[in-house]
Amino acid sequence: MKKGKKRVSLAISMLAAFSLVLSACGGGGNEAASGGEGTAEKPVDLIWYTIGTPQKDVDKVMTEVSKYTAEKIGANVTMKMIDWGDYQQKMQVLVASGEPMDIIFTSSGGFDYVQNARKGAFMELDSLIDEYGKGIKDTINPAFLEGSKVDGHNYAIPANKELPQQEVWRFNKNVADEYGIKTEGIRTLNSLEPLLKTVKDKAPDITPFAMDKNYVPYVPYDYVIQNLPMAVKLDTTDYKIVNILETPEMKEALTTMNKYYKAGYVAPEAATTGSTTDLMTSGKWLLDRAQTQPLADNSWSASYGYPVVSTPASDAIITNNSVQGSMMAISANSEYPEKAMEFLNLLNTDPVLRNMVDSGIEGTHYNKTADNRVENLPEAKNYDMPSYSLGNNMLLYLNPNDPENKWDEFKTFNEAGVDSPILSFNFDPKNVSSELAAVQNVKEQFWSSLMTGTVDPKTYLPQAIEKFNQAGLEKVMAEAQTQLDAWKAENNK
Amino acid sequence: MGNFLRNVSRNKALLFMVLPGAIWFFFFSYLPLAGTIVAFKEYRVSRKGFWASIFNSEWVGWDNFKFLFSTEDAFVITRNTLLYNIAFIALGLVFSVLMAIILSELVSRKMSKIYQTGMFLPYFLSWVIVGYFVFSFLSMDRGLLNQMLGWFGMEPVQWYSDPKYWPYILVFVNLWKMVGYNSVVYLAAILGIDRSLYEAAMIDGANKWQQIRRITIPMLKPIITIMTLLAVGRIFYADFGLFYQVPRDSGTLYAVTNVIDTYVYRGLMTTGEIGMSAAAGLYQSVVGFTLVILANYAVRRIDKDSSLF
Numbered sequence: 001m002k003k004g005k006k007r008v009s010l011a012i013s014m015l016a017a018f019s020l021v022l023s024a025c026g027g028g029g030n031e032a033a034s035g036g037e038g039t040a041e042k043p044v045d046l047i048w049y050t051i052g053t054p055q056k057d058v059d060k061v062m063t064e065v066s067k068y069t070a071e072k073i074g075a076n077v078t079m080k081m082i083d084w085g086d087y088q089q090k091m092q093v094l095v096a097s098g099e100p101m102d103i104i105f106t107s108s109g110g111f112d113y114v115q116n117a118r119k120g121a122f123m124e125l126d127s128l129i130d131e132y133g134k135g136i137k138d139t140i141n142p143a144f145l146e147g148s149k150v151d152g153h154n155y156a157i158p159a160n161k162e163l164p165q166q167e168v169w170r171f172n173k174n175v176a177d178e179y180g181i182k183t184e185g186i187r188t189l190n191s192l193e194p195l196l197k198t199v200k201d202k203a204p205d206i207t208p209f210a211m212d213k214n215y216v217p218y219v220p221y222d223y224v225i226q227n228l229p230m231a232v233k234l235d236t237t238d239y240k241i242v243n244i245l246e247t248p249e250m251k252e253a254l255t256t257m258n259k260y261y262k263a264g265y266v267a268p269e270a271a272t273t274g275s276t277t278d279l280m281t282s283g284k285w286l287l288d289r290a291q292t293q294p295l296a297d298n299s300w301s302a303s304y305g306y307p308v309v310s311t312p313a314s315d316a317i318i319t320n321n322s323v324q325g326s327m328m329a330i331s332a333n334s335e336y337p338e339k340a341m342e343f344l345n346l347l348n349t350d351p352v353l354r355n356m357v358d359s360g361i362e363g364t365h366y367n368k369t370a371d372n373r374v375e376n377l378p379e380a381k382n383y384d385m386p387s388y389s390l391g392n393n394m395l396l397y398l399n400p401n402d403p404e405n406k407w408d409e410f411k412t413f414n415e416a417g418v419d420s421p422i423l424s425f426n427f428d429p430k431n432v433s434s435e436l437a438a439v440q441n442v443k444e445q446f447w448s449s450l451m452t453g454t455v456d457p458k459t460y461l462p463q464a465i466e467k468f469n470q471a472g473l474e475k476v477m478a479e480a481q482t483q484l485d486a487w488k489a490e491n492n493k
Numbered sequence: 494m495g496n497f498l499r500n501v502s503r504n505k506a507l508l509f510m511v512l513p514g515a516i517w518f519f520f521f522s523y524l525p526l527a528g529t530i531v532a533f534k535e536y537r538v539s540r541k542g543f544w545a546s547i548f549n550s551e552w553v554g555w556d557n558f559k560f561l562f563s564t565e566d567a568f569v570i571t572r573n574t575l576l577y578n579i580a581f582i583a584l585g586l587v588f589s590v591l592m593a594i595i596l597s598e599l600v601s602r603k604m605s606k607i608y609q610t611g612m613f614l615p616y617f618l619s620w621v622i623v624g625y626f627v628f629s630f631l632s633m634d635r636g637l638l639n640q641m642l643g644w645f646g647m648e649p650v651q652w653y654s655d656p657k658y659w660p661y662i663l664v665f666v667n668l669w670k671m672v673g674y675n676s677v678v679y680l681a682a683i684l685g686i687d688r689s690l691y692e693a694a695m696i697d698g699a700n701k702w703q704q705i706r707r708i709t710i711p712m713l714k715p716i717i718t719i720m721t722l723l724a725v726g727r728i729f730y731a732d733f734g735l736f737y738q739v740p741r742d743s744g745t746l747y748a749v750t751n752v753i754d755t756y757v758y759r760g761l762m763t764t765g766e767i768g769m770s771a772a773a774g775l776y777q778s779v780v781g782f783t784l785v786i787l788a789n790y791a792v793r794r795i796d797k798d799s800s801l802f
Contacts, residue, residue, distance in 0.1 A: 092765055096543070096546070096767060097543045098541075098542035098545075112765070119536075119537050119538055119765075120538040120539065121538045268633040268651070269632065269634075269653060271653075271654070271743065271744070272741040272742065332540050333538075333540050333542065430535075433560070433766055433769065434557075434559040434560035435560075437560040437761055437766075437769065438760065440760050440762075441564075441751075441756055441759045441760050444742070444747075444759045445744040445747045445751075446744055448743075449745050454654065454745075455654075470565065471563075472564075
């Protein structure tokens with residue numbers, strides 16, 4: 001017995017010793033940052049993780065980028081791309097395990113910004129922006145920096161792009177023309193019915209209303225957490241958080257959706273369909289709902305290969321979700337946070353750098369046709385980057401099809417946006433995380449089938465509401481309300 | 494000490510063969526055990542790296558485990574996980590042994606190999622692909638089954654929103670995928686049985702059925718017990734792909750498809766609390782460990798030679 005105990009304690013102390021050694025290894029290197037480094041002669045290395053399908057020529061382009069940045073700010077840049085579907089999960093592991101990195105793409109959808117800021121993954125940037133990021137402050141729409149504050153601090157630099165989000169009904173123009181469908185006067189969900197009916201009756205092989213399992217009818221509320229049923233009405237005065245499923249607007253919308261589903265306007269398996277790509281490729285659809293931005297009709301038509309037109313389904317609202325759509329944070333374990341901020345500043349203000357990162361090397365990947373216009377060369381397929389995720393969009397050169405006033409249209413669109421009442425309020429789920437896990441499960445169970453109209457809300461809505469409450473939604477809502485009231489008092493709303 | 498060294502030198506060939514496996518276990522099973530500590534912490538990233546993050550995170554006691562037991566779903570997911578796994582173990586055993594015996598009795602070696610390969614193949618398919626196979630049968634408007642129902646003049650069935658069929662579908666799909674692999678293990682054991690036993694039985698006038706019952710099955714008993722004991726240890730782990738991909742994550746089916754692993758995934762994919770997922774994993778291993786010990790103890794009481802340890 002005694003011997004056994006001794007062995008156990010020996011094993012434990014060995015483990016402890018081992019882990020100490022490891023932590024000592026991981027901890028080193030942070031202090032040794034200064035000492036003549038970070039100049040054009042002796043540039044520091046910045047590691048940049050970003051989202052998108054890894055491109056063949058990334059290293060080649062980054063070598064060119066590094067030549068430019070080494071001279072300007074004394075930093076080399078290495079970019080590591082992680083594919084769309086893997087980004088969230090891989091980044092979570094990389095960050096949690098302390099992998100060296102400096103700049104991280106984050107957004108409300110991929111590698112959640114607010115949650116990771118709170119977990120300590122990102123560095124707080126307030127003083128760094130003041131010191132090294134003046135250009136950012138002058139260039140991008142101030143609503144971006146204001147709206148992306150978490151608990152009063154900035155943890156990332158948002159990309160300057162479309163600011164509000166606006167829902168539209170998109171129409172497949174070929175189908176609409178063929179069956180004489182007029183899109184004037186369409187705005188509400190109910191106004192679609194005659195259109196859907198016409199197509200359903202005349203063309204049985206066309207899906208009148210295309211949607212996947214992420215579809216949610218539009219109601220004039222802003223969600224506290226995306227796709228959880230807690231929301232605040234857009235024209236609220238008392239800032240009360242309500243259960244969206246209990247609002248008259250949502251009840252009516254779900255009844256309409258169920259009517260549409262039963263009438264066969266919606267694909268029978270919408271509630272389990274991951275994406276509508278197949279439908280979009282085949283062109284056998286009449287309408288769907290999407291988020292728009294200026295000139296979106298052009299880019300949709302270009303990518304589908306047939307004309308698509310759209311009419312608004314909602315106002316343009318500036319929400320947390322839209323403000324946090326694409327951002328770059330500095331990792332908490334960055335060795336050179338100042339250099340990283342200088343780089344972000346340059347990326348968001350310098351057209352040469354921004355376009356190099358976006359389109360690659362002039363003469364290899366693209367040719368300039370005018371001062372602010374480019375056209376792709378065949379090699380561009382080896383460096384096809386998602387523009388939205390790489391910093392200030394308004395510095396980008398125009399493509400052959402873009403109108404001259406493209407970025408002015410964005411500015412007009414941004415100015416027309418209306419702030420959501422809870423813009424920049426970010427719920428902290430810390431005290432209710434076990435309830436939230438249960439609530440999330442209930443959401444997964446009921447959400448898609450209710451929202452796509454697959455089930456009858458008369459029977460399923462009460463069931464869903466009851467299960468949500470059993471899982472602790474009321475407690476989560478009470479916690480959110482407390483935080484919102486405190487936030488409201490603090491911000492004099 | 495001297496005794497130990499003598500032992501090592503006497504068995505060095507065997508020990509050398511064990512080495513790769515032992516090293517693998519050390520790095521991937523024993524070393525990470527220290528990380529179990531995360532289950533009792535609220536994990537927060539620290540600037541100083543992974544180990545510093547673990548040490549600096551706050552202790553939260555049993556809080557991370559609460560979400561597993563807080564709702565009535567706790568009962569549903571535990572029941573589903575256990576019952577499905579029991580069905581998989583029991584039916585899997587019956588069908589695997591049956592297939593192994595049939596394969597071993599086939600006269601043509603060549604045909605036997607072909608059947609074996611055919612049955613083995615599904616094991617290598619990912620659940621995502623199997624999910625699409627199943628979808629091509631069960632799709633509401635394009636599925637094979639609904640079209641066949643249509644030929645007989647019957648109403649199409651909404652397979653992905655009617656829970657009552659799914660216990661059978663899931664068990665069937667799992668058997669289809671797993672039986673081939675397991676039957677190979679039993680087939681190897683059957684081929685290892687001494688042929689002279691069968692010859693003696695034939696001389697005594699035993700027919701095929703009697704040979705199988707009196708020789709093959711009793712000789713398979715130790716391997717059957719070991720395979721079953723190993724499966725029992727994983728009875729609290731559900732095959733995530735089977736329960737998530739095959740029913741296409743359809744909400745209306747959760748009553749019969751939600752298991753511990755899918756519950757944890759759905760609950761934590763938005764908050765990403767590492768502590769809570771570690772807690773769920775720890776809970777599963779502890780229950781699995783206890784069950785293996787108990788099952789092994791029971792086996793030892795009945796037949797000492799068949800037990801694992």
